Amino acid sequence: xxxxxxxxxxxxxxxxxxxxxxxxxxxxxxxxxxxxxxxxxxxxxxxxx
Amino acid sequence: xxxxxxxxxxxxxxxxxxxxxxxxxxxxxxxxxxxxxxxxxxxxxxxxxxxxxxxxxxxxxxxxxxxxxxxxxxxxxxxxxxxxxxxxxxxxxxxxxxxxxxxxxxxxxxxxxxxxxxxxxxxxxxxxxxxxxxxxxxxxxxxxxxxxxxxxxxxxxxxxxxxxxxxxxxxxxxxxxxxxxxxxxxxxxxxxxxxxxxx
Numbered sequence: 001x002x003x004x005x006x007x008x009x010x011x012x013x014x015x016x017x018x019x020x021x022x023x024x025x026x027x028x029x030x031x032x033x034x035x036x037x038x039x040x041x042x043x044x045x046x047x048x049x
Numbered sequence: 050x051x052x053x054x055x056x057x058x059x060x061x062x063x064x065x066x067x068x069x070x071x072x073x074x075x076x077x078x079x080x081x082x083x084x085x086x087x088x089x090x091x092x093x094x095x096x097x098x099x100x101x102x103x104x105x106x107x108x109x110x111x112x113x114x115x116x117x118x119x120x121x122x123x124x125x126x127x128x129x130x131x132x133x134x135x136x137x138x139x140x141x142x143x144x145x146x147x148x149x150x151x152x153x154x155x156x157x158x159x160x161x162x163x164x165x166x167x168x169x170x171x172x173x174x175x176x177x178x179x180x181x182x183x184x185x186x187x188x189x190x191x192x193x194x195x196x197x198x199x200x201x202x203x204x205x206x207x208x209x210x211x212x213x214x215x216x217x218x219x220x221x222x223x224x225x226x227x228x229x230x231x232x233x234x235x236x237x238x239x240x241x242x243x244x245x246x247x248x
Contacts, residue, residue, distance in 0.1 A: 003085070003086035003087075004083065004084065004085045004086065005085050005086060005087045005088070005089065006079065006083065006085045006087070006088045006089070007088075007089045007091060008077050008079050008088070008089065008090050008091070008244075009091050009092050010076050010077050010090055010091065010092045010093050010094060010244070011092035011094070012092075013077065015079065017083050017085060020086075027124055028086070028087075030124070031117075031124075031224075
């Protein structure tokens with residue numbers, strides 16, 4: 001099951017809560033991987049200090 | 050000139066006289082108890098001089114969880130550059146940090162703490178000249194309070210200037226960087242995520 005997201009359309013005031021589509025989920029995984037790489041880098045820096 | 054008397058009715062000072070001609074208008078407010086990983090304001094009206102995003106919310110994320118604001122769903126690396134200052138207070142004392150980053154694909158409201166059990170946060174995020182095709186200027190402040198006692202609290206503030214992108218901002222996406230973290234806007238305590246336009 002993909003993560004849930006909220007979308008608020010400012011032109012209509014409508015709020016929709018839905019599952020990420022494939023494109024959004026692919027970007028989400030890229031963002032998460034980048035964040036995890038940053039955390040791993042920080043952990044290495046901390047270990048070497 | 051001396052002290053002026055303000056008449057009770059008519060001709061007195063207005064709020065605009067005291068704070069300037071700015072007029073703040075509510076664009077949309079989001080309140081929900083649903084756990085979502087991101088919240089997007091789309092079709093943002095292009096009729097204001099700047100945008101103000103104000104949040105009181107909770108994230109379930111654990112470690113070093115930055116709050117991320119991405120305009121226009123554009124994930125191009127290097128879009129934004131920024132500098133952040135942190136002041137963190139924990140049981141081990143007070144610490145001050147500064148970071149600079151020039152290669153982000155989003156505005157990143159950095160935090161430095163490393164706590165478990167989720168965090169309560171509030172922030173104020175302002176984008177100037179959002180309708181123009183010039184570099185965007187952003188100012189923000191963030192207060193981050195981990196849930197539970199004896200954990201570090203944090204106040205952070207920063208400024209940004211957009212780098213390689215100059216597109217007008219028509220949508221804003223708010224999320225955290227952790228893999229399965231949620232942003233929760235608990236209506237029970239009147240928490241909310243509000244987008245204002247400033248004229």
